[in-house]
Structure formats: structure tokens, C-alpha cells
Amino acid sequence: MTAAPDTTVPTTPSTSGTPAGGEPTSTSSLLEVEDLQVSFPTPRGVVKAVNGVSFRLGEGRILGIVGESGSGKSVTARAVMRMLREPGRVDGGRVTLGGRDVLALPEKEMRGIRGEEVAMVFQDPQAALNPVMTVGDQISEALRVHGTPKQQARQRAVELLRQVGIPDVERTVDQYPHEFSGGMRQRVVIAIALANKPKLLIADEPTTALDVTIQAQILELLVDLRDELGVAIVMITHDMGVVAELCDDLVVMYGGRVVETGPVQQVFTEQRHPYTKALLRAVPRADEHGDRLTAIPGAPPNPADLPPGCSFAPRCPVAQDRCRESVPPLEELAPGQRAACFVSADGGELSGERTTTSRTRSARADTDTDTAPVLVVEDLRTNVSRKRSLLGKITPVYAVDGVSLEVRSGETLGLVGESGCGKSTLSRTIVGINEAAAGTITVDGSDVTAMGAEDRRHVAETIQYVFQDPFASLNPRRTIGQSIGEALEMARVSGAEARSRASELMDTVGLNDGHLGRYPHEFSGGQRQRVGIARALAKEPKLLICDEPVSALDVSIQAQIINLLEELREELDLGYLFIAHDLSVVRHLSDRVAVMYLGRIVETGPAAEVYGNPQHPYTVSLLSSTPEPTVDERTRERIVLTGDMPSPANPPSGCPFRTRCPIGPLFQKDREVCETERPALTLTPAGQSAACHFPGELAEGVSA
Amino acid sequence: MSTSDIDAAVAAPARRRFAVPASLARYGAAFRTPRGMVATAVLLVLVALALLAPVIFAGGYDVQSSDSFAGPSGAHLFGTDELGRDLLVRSVYGLRTDLLLVLLAVPVSGIIGSLLGLSGAVWPRFGTLMQRFFDIIIGFPSFILALCVVVVLGANFTSTVVAITILGLPGFGRLARSGALEQQGREYVIAARTLGVSRRRILTRHIVPNTADPLIVHAAIFAVNAVFIESGLGLLGLGVQPPQPSLGSLLNNGMRHVREMGFYPIGPMLVLLLLALSLSMLSDSLNERVNRR
Numbered sequence: 001m002t003a004a005p006d007t008t009v010p011t012t013p014s015t016s017g018t019p020a021g022g023e024p025t026s027t028s029s030l031l032e033v034e035d036l037q038v039s040f041p042t043p044r045g046v047v048k049a050v051n052g053v054s055f056r057l058g059e060g061r062i063l064g065i066v067g068e069s070g071s072g073k074s075v076t077a078r079a080v081m082r083m084l085r086e087p088g089r090v091d092g093g094r095v096t097l098g099g100r101d102v103l104a105l106p107e108k109e110m111r112g113i114r115g116e117e118v119a120m121v122f123q124d125p126q127a128a129l130n131p132v133m134t135v136g137d138q139i140s141e142a143l144r145v146h147g148t149p150k151q152q153a154r155q156r157a158v159e160l161l162r163q164v165g166i167p168d169v170e171r172t173v174d175q176y177p178h179e180f181s182g183g184m185r186q187r188v189v190i191a192i193a194l195a196n197k198p199k200l201l202i203a204d205e206p207t208t209a210l211d212v213t214i215q216a217q218i219l220e221l222l223v224d225l226r227d228e229l230g231v232a233i234v235m236i237t238h239d240m241g242v243v244a245e246l247c248d249d250l251v252v253m254y255g256g257r258v259v260e261t262g263p264v265q266q267v268f269t270e271q272r273h274p275y276t277k278a279l280l281r282a283v284p285r286a287d288e289h290g291d292r293l294t295a296i297p298g299a300p301p302n303p304a305d306l307p308p309g310c311s312f313a314p315r316c317p318v319a320q321d322r323c324r325e326s327v328p329p330l331e332e333l334a335p336g337q338r339a340a341c342f343v344s345a346d347g348g349e350l351s352g353e354r355t356t357t358s359r360t361r362s363a364r365a366d367t368d369t370d371t372a373p374v375l376v377v378e379d380l381r382t383n384v385s386r387k388r389s390l391l392g393k394i395t396p397v398y399a400v401d402g403v404s405l406e407v408r409s410g411e412t413l414g415l416v417g418e419s420g421c422g423k424s425t426l427s428r429t430i431v432g433i434n435e436a437a438a439g440t441i442t443v444d445g446s447d448v449t450a451m452g453a454e455d456r457r458h459v460a461e462t463i464q465y466v467f468q469d470p471f472a473s474l475n476p477r478r479t480i481g482q483s484i485g486e487a488l489e490m491a492r493v494s495g496a497e498a499r500s501r502a503s504e505l506m507d508t509v510g511l512n513d514g515h516l517g518r519y520p521h522e523f524s525g526g527q528r529q530r531v532g533i534a535r536a537l538a539k540e541p542k543l544l545i546c547d548e549p550v551s552a553l554d555v556s557i558q559a560q561i562i563n564l565l566e567e568l569r570e571e572l573d574l575g576y577l578f579i580a581h582d583l584s585v586v587r588h589l590s591d592r593v594a595v596m597y598l599g600r601i602v603e604t605g606p607a608a609e610v611y612g613n614p615q616h617p618y619t620v621s622l623l624s625s626t627p628e629p630t631v632d633e634r635t636r637e638r639i640v641l642t643g644d645m646p647s648p649a650n651p652p653s654g655c656p657f658r659t660r661c662p663i664g665p666l667f668q669k670d671r672e673v674c675e676t677e678r679p680a681l682t683l684t685p686a687g688q689s690a691a692c693h694f695p696g697e698l699a700e701g702v703s704a
Numbered sequence: 705m706s707t708s709d710i711d712a713a714v715a716a717p718a719r720r721r722f723a724v725p726a727s728l729a730r731y732g733a734a735f736r737t738p739r740g741m742v743a744t745a746v747l748l749v750l751v752a753l754a755l756l757a758p759v760i761f762a763g764g765y766d767v768q769s770s771d772s773f774a775g776p777s778g779a780h781l782f783g784t785d786e787l788g789r790d791l792l793v794r795s796v797y798g799l800r801t802d803l804l805l806v807l808l809a810v811p812v813s814g815i816i817g818s819l820l821g822l823s824g825a826v827w828p829r830f831g832t833l834m835q836r837f838f839d840i841i842i843g844f845p846s847f848i849l850a851l852c853v854v855v856v857l858g859a860n861f862t863s864t865v866v867a868i869t870i871l872g873l874p875g876f877g878r879l880a881r882s883g884a885l886e887q888q889g890r891e892y893v894i895a896a897r898t899l900g901v902s903r904r905r906i907l908t909r910h911i912v913p914n915t916a917d918p919l920i921v922h923a924a925i926f927a928v929n930a931v932f933i934e935s936g937l938g939l940l941g942l943g944v945q946p947p948q949p950s951l952g953s954l955l956n957n958g959m960r961h962v963r964e965m966g967f968y969p970i971g972p973m974l975v976l977l978l979l980a981l982s983l984s985m986l987s988d989s990l991n992e993r994v995n996r997r
Binding site: 428431469472474475478487535538 | 891894895896897898901909910913914
């Protein structure tokens, strides 16, 4: 492991994308990590979580650390703060922060450094805030432990909250965390981190738990803070899109080691490590539709059981024998860009031959309209409230409020929306888990809205469900064989036939017979999702409802599952109702798209039209908020929505989107119609339907 | 269906990070902790003593001698009582009574209580009714309730079992109900529902196996309680009646005659202590092992 600390940080600012004022003012590095080694002794042996990681970060720069679960990215960050979880320990290496060796400092001095020199922002703002203290007190506390007097601390708290964009600060400073929305809470966490003017902010997946429109707000805030305060940021993420949008430099980690590092611009233009290359190709993009994704085979390595050579070798398309025997050193392969790859160092070709052929999927929606749809939902409303008033009357809260859609076999309808928009409630109402309050559900020609016993059987035979979290949706006490057997039993297949069907199903989803005797915890996330799909297929349904089927998976695994779903659709002529918050994934799979907001569909139509020329301002902002894994996008104008989605318990009058709409009454006072009249879903000249009084207006303004 | 990525996914080894949890293996693990091992050893010795009592002390618990209120000696390790009966013999037979009581009352209470609690998952109204019934039981201080039962049914072995069974119902019932309610919201239960699995199947196949752990731990904890309730009733003379000894009634006699023979209550107390302590240590280590997934 050669650590060459004098090569990484480019002194020339990256040319585009870095906003003026964000340029590093000095070439000295703020944070230097050299050959860091972290291990976790466990009863089953020592797990080397971080194995010789080195990188540098200049003042006022944003460094992205990218990796999948188990890559050691979070452990690295925690080691810098000297806040490793038990029983983690640093075995070697140096961490220099502002010229001081952090690892050698006594704990007392380290406490001074935490907060004043370096502060951390966590993934889950809910868990990072104390629910019984007002946010003002929590910020003041951060200040007072570092010696600020009480009066001043309060003033500074107000100032900080204002700085991170909390509205109505004088009032909100005395509120409790539960009174804030997720995005606002994350702002509070950032305010606490900034309280003592640290030079370095470590953000560990700060936007992963947030919706895209909120993520866009937080990313914008981070860039602003860097520009105004000159604070350097280490951004830990799994999302290449976030890196492309936010970061100056990039460190790619895999199996506890750095596999590639360099300026973002350069790495995105040309990758010197096959993992980085594969990772970028495995991510679906909102602006393209067609080619099958190039999935990375296999699963990320288990840190407790790393292969002897290059950790990526077992999954690498160009791996050679030496890759499996010894660990390649991190070498400078281009100015400022280093990679740990033998093949790349020798100037070899990094991508294996593309195994997939490009395909052009015709929009089925146009050609197949003559076939009867498998699922028709009309004007469906679902009440999720069970709260009763004094007189025992239920005050309804409609999580789904008048939704109509239809899906044919072989066709995919993508349903997009942020958390709380009602997309999961909608799908659960279709399969009878929630009760429909109004409207009709027609499955394969028969009305099943009442969900009697016969209806339920009919639905279960026609529609099956693939869950977001395959671990949660499999009974931990039953083997995979038992779980799939149960589904087959429901399909009235038993005995020897069930056994052969079970292994057939396993084969269909890319697993094998031997897996049937195992328990869910013995599988990796991707494999578990394959099991979930196999179980759904057991009853030979015509339609699968996929509720965020890939969002709990690592990026490199997502592509495998997406490809599998595509193959199954073609082979079995399945229809999909594909629910996701990730617009890129939906774009990749869908023929038609429906965008949901606050229980209603605000825009729907063929995917190409909705994505190419969005008509509803919400669709436009969603698309604009989605970070794309490409650096060319940096210059694009981004529409960042203000505020959060209102509660369905108390929806706004008129258009539900008017409280955040960039072309609504919030910005254009004369548009009272949005407040008084609810826009109906009507066909627009662009080819799709949108529920907006002024369709297409925003799209024209920012057409790319 | 054989693109390279899927083949490779198969080739990738499944992670084997934990031991197979196949139910019994995890309970076995509880007995391998230091605490669990000590508890099991003590408990095994006590059970063996109780089982073998008629063999070891072939004369039974009523052999009298002229030597009453004798202090501990080589011949009578715990001394003798007012009728000159060996207190060690009586303590072991008392232990036998207590163990039998625990073995009867705890499983019966556990099974009835759990069924009543789970019933709410099938018939919600009945379940709610049962909860109110449990509330009533809890509303009384448990020992007072046990006294009432024993007073109504008469002081004997059977009514002690009944009293302990009734006292155990709310604990098991509530635990079973909350477990079932929690499991009902779990995604794998919802997954079974979308497959069209019947309510009864879901209950027996998915809900019950996944709520069993806390119930089993609770049974071990409740066993300790049962021992205490018995000894409490016995101490007041309302438990098992003479001449049959129980640890509680021995304590009762011991306290009455403590002036005549200071060591009288010590022996039975020691046995009681060992029993309660080993049961409680066992429940602790079970809890530790089983509730950690």
C-alpha cells in the first residue's frame, strides 16, 4: 500500500461547476488521511473494515466518498472524528486535521476539536435530535459546551437557524424537533454542526432519508454554506448523482480500500478503475430509456471475508490472475487521478465486452390498446384515518383521493411520487390490504372493490406484490423453500410438483435449488429480492405491483434486479405497476408514467412525453431535483421547491400543489384560480394529461 | 434466462454471518452462557433431588423421632422439627411439591393466557373483552387475589395451582396479544395476505412462531413468581396443608418455632433461595439470548 500524500489534491480549481467564491484559497490541505487501518474484533474473527485508506482534502472543498454498504466509507469518516462504534479500533495510519495528528491527541483535546474543527451531520435527522429539547436549546448547548455564554448562545442559535434557511426563526427556535419536517430537521442538524464554525463538515448520507425535492434543498444549502463560510465538506454517499452535483473531488471505496480518487470532473469523464466505470454504467438515468443496464454481477464483498487480492476481482469483467493474488497499489494514472488497478495501470481496456444488446422497446401503450387491461382503477379514494370525533363519526383522511389508472399485460405503468403522496396506500388498496372508500377496482374484467372472499381470491391469482424490503417481507423463521412453498400451496400446487415448480421458480429469478433450504438472513439483499420476486411469480399472476423494489438495494445490485424484471416482463408478458420515488429507475422501466402528489395523479402519459416535455410544474421540479450522475449537468438551472408536502389530513383548497408551486399564486398574485378551483386531469397538447390550470408553462421556461 | 450477471449472482456465495437460528439452536445457546450453565446445573441438581426423594429418603417425609427441635448435626443436616422429623428430608419433599406446582401452573397459565391473548387476532371484539378481563385481574394486588382464590376454594394444593394460574393469565395474555398485533403489521404477514393465505394459517404459521420467544422467556420469569406465591401462601398457612410439606409451609412452621430452634427456617429458606435464584438466572440468560436476533 503506497501512500503518496503529495499527489492528490489538484491545486487548479476544477473548471466548471465550482461556483465563484468556492475556490480553495490555499493549497494546504485541511484533512489528510494516510494509510488508515480500522478493524472490528468480533467473536468470529477480526473484520478489517478500513484497509489502508489515504486521501487529502483542501480547505473549502467538497470531497465525495462513494461506496456501497460495507465499503468502509462511514467507518473512515467516524475514525476521523475518533468516534468509532464499539468495538472498532484504529490499527494504524495517520489522520492530520489542520496540522494536528488527530489519532494521537488525548480524548480531552479531541473533544475540543469535535465541533470546533470538525462536525458531523448524520443520515437520520430524527435520531440525531433530542426530542425533549427545543431546537434552540440544542444549538445553544453545542455552543455552550465550547464556552459561549448563555445569552450569546441563544442569539447565535437564531442566527444559525436563519443561515440554514429555517423560516420564521424567532418562533421556531423554541419549537421541538417533532414540529419540524424531515428536511427542516436536517437543516437543524446542519445548524448544530455549524455552531462552532468548524472548518470541516462530515456529512454521512445526509440526504438519503429525504425526498428528492427536499434533497435538492439540502444540497443547495450545503453548496451555499461552503461558498459563504468556506467550510470544507466530506460527503459520504452511495449516489453518484449527488457526487456529480455537489463534489469537487471523489474517493471511490470498495471492500475497505480506496479504488479510485481524483477530481470529480476528471473521474466522471474517464474512469481508471473498472468498479467506478461499472458503477456509473449500472445507474439508470432519467434522460435515457432503452438499453438494458450493464449490471455488476455478484454482490459487494462481506468485510469479514474479503478476497485475497483486489476486492473487486470476483466481479470484475477484466480481472486477471494477478488481481486475485495480490492487492493492486493506488497509483497515479492521470494527473491528479489515482486508481488501484493492475489492468488500468498497464493501459488495458477496462470494460468487458457488453454482454447485452441494445433494444428498442416500442411503447406498448400505443399498440396494445385493444387488449383489455388487467387492472383498472377508477376514481379510487382510500381513507387512512380511524380517528373518531366526539359523536363517533370518522373524520376521513384520504391518502388516495380520486385516482384512476389502468395497466395491461406486458406493459409497465410507473408511479412516481415523494413519500406520503399515497402511492403505497394506492397499491395496498388494490390488493385489498387497505379498504377502498370510494371508486372501483376492476381486475381482469371483474369488479373487486368490495373485496369479498371470492374477490380476494381472484385478486391474489391475478395480481402479486413485490415488496420494498425483501428481508421484512420474508418470515425469518421459515426457509426460502417454505416461503415459496406457501405461495405454491395457495396456487394449489403441492407435493412433488410443488418441489419442481419451486426449483423452476428459483431458476427463473437466477437462484438455484440449493438456496431453497436456507433462511432469509443467509442471503444478500439482491438475492432476497430475487426470492421475493420468485414468490410473487408462484401464482402465475398477470400483473406485479412492485413497491420500490430496488430502493433498499446497493447501486450495483439495483441494475441486476431491474434487468431481471425486464426479462420477466418479456418472457411472461407480465404487466407492472412499478412504484418508486427514483425517477431514473421509473424512466428506465416504464412505458407510461403517472406522477402522484398528495393522493392525486397530477400528470400521466407516455414516459417519453412526461419526461421529455413535462407539463405539470411538480413533474418539472421533480425532474429538475433529481441528481444525474454526469458532470455536464452542473450548469443546468435547477428548480428547487420551497417547503414540504402538506398533510393529506388538511389539504389545501383548489390545486393541492399551489402551496409550493413556482408558477402558482405564491409567486404570481393574480392566480386566484389555483386557490379556488381544483384543476382536473386533462389532455395537454404535448400528448399527456396534467392536472394544472397552466400546463406547460414552467416547462417552457427551463427547457433544457 | 441466462445472462451472465444472473449466473454470477448465483455463483456469489450467500453470506453466512449468523448461526442458523432454527429455533431450538437459539434456546440451546442460552444454556451455554456462564450464567445459564450455573443456573442449569443448580436446577438439574434440585430436580434430581426432588425426583429421587422417595429413593434417597425411602421412609418418606413423616418419619418421626424423639429428638425434636434438634439443631443441625451430622445425622440431621438441617436439624429436626417439632415432631422430630428430619428437616432436610422435609425440605426436599417440599421442593418436590413446589416443582410440581410450577410444572403444572406455569404451562397451564401460559397456554390459556396466550390463547386468550391471541384470540384478539382472530376475533377482535373477544380480544378486547379479554383485555378488560386481564385489567381486572391486574387491578388487584396479585397476592391479595391469590389469597381470595385460596380462601374461596379452600386451602390446598389444587387451589394454589388455580390461584397461580389465574395470576399468570394477564402477563401471558398481554404479551401474546401485543406480539400478535406487532406481527400483523409486519410485511411478511402482509405478503402472506396478498398471496391469499387464510387468517388461521397466518396465525399459526407466521404469527405464533414469531411471538413464541418472549412468551417462553416470560414463562421462565413467571416460574420464579409461582415459587414466591406458593411460599407466601404457605407462610400464611393457606397453601399446601400438612402433613404434605411445601417450602412455604415449612417456612410457616419455621417462623412459628424460631424461638425453640433458630435454625428451623434456614434449611427450607436455602432450598427456596436456590430454586428461585436458578430459575431467575435461567430466565435472564434466556432473555439475553433469545431476544437478540
